[in-house]
Amino acid sequence: MKIEVNLNKCQGYAQCVAEAPEIFTLNADGVAEALSASVAESDEKYAIAAADLCPMQAIIISD
Template identity: 45%
Template sequence: MRIVVDLNRCQGYAQCVFLAHEVFRLRGEEALSYEPNPDGARRLQVRRAAAACPVQAIVIERLEGTDRGAAP
């Protein structure tokens, strides 16, 4: 999976940080940083974090050949 965050849209609510702190981090009070290619073990956390974003700034893309056999 690959994560893309629209940092122009992100408002720093940090719901993603609470739900997937291994992938999303706040630098300072509002600057979000993230791991764009987390391992498959974090899939559910990342999906929940994307769904919880109040401004829908997180997009999850499936990488061809890497998610075989995994639940969407």
């Protein structure tokens, strides 16, 4: 699974960081970014949950 954050949409609510800190972090500008472009199979459920929680729907998941 691949994951990315649309930096133009992210408003820095950090719901993804709270849900999946092993996948997301906040950068110096206060917006979320993925720590890696790919997500381990064991972490996929956390990535999906984080995307669902994002109020701006800024997280893009692809296979």
